[in-house]
Amino acid sequence: MLRYHILLFKLNRLVNRNKLSGVEEISLAGQLAEMIGSADTATRIIGDLADHANPQVRRIALNAIRRGRQFTSPSLPPALVRRMADAEAAVRHDAVWIVQETRMDGAELRAALRRLAGKVRLPWDAERARANPGDTALAAQVRARMALDKLLEKSAAERNQALAAMALGTVGDQPYAEGTVGHKRLLQRALIRRQAGRRLDSSVKLTFRKVEPAEVKGNKRFLL
The missing domain is CATH 1.10.1240 (Methyltransferase, Methionine Synthase (B12-binding Domains); Chain A, domain 1)
Incomplete structure (x- = not known):
């Protein structure tokens, strides 16, 4: 040292x-x-x-x-949260750069990214940042927006994967950690689906036979 x-x-x-x-x-x-x-x-x-x-x-x-x-x-994530609120734009940019490269995630990090990104819209502001490389504040906002969008995309993919697993009645490759509330509920829903499927298979199935109209002969047709 x-x-x-x-x-x-x-x-x-x-x-x-x-x-x-x-x-x-x-x-x-x-x-x-x-x-x-x-x-x-x-x-x-x-x-x-x-x-x-x-x-x-x-x-x-x-x-x-x-x-x-x-x-x-x-101590890195809390430090990045603080530095993303730094008074200096260059420091904010460097902090977001680390989050973007590592795809670090967390509620506080997402909140800090959202605050820093502000009202930036992609891809228009990204093009404006490329046209003005000296605008470090805008570059930091664009990086924050891009990093946040990646994290939101990841969350959406995990939710879609969970929904697909429930629809198929399986729990393989599910995104929830074992023992969590989400994992337990996913197992419970899968069990309910399997039980409902077994009841449906074992239930009495009704069959219907088409009844042909009988031919009416003689004067009986006038009594109808």
């Missing part, structure tokens, strides 16, 4: 002197990413830098996590 402390000292010195350039941001993020070998290291970087007073340091932390490909830290 000596290397980490030296890098942290260098980072703080550059920040205090207001001499942190864009190139140095990328370089420092890369050096931090090389040190991330476990979730504990990622947690330490998030705790030390993700809520730093300087927005450049916050960006360095997020870029280091993204480039280090270490997303298992339990």
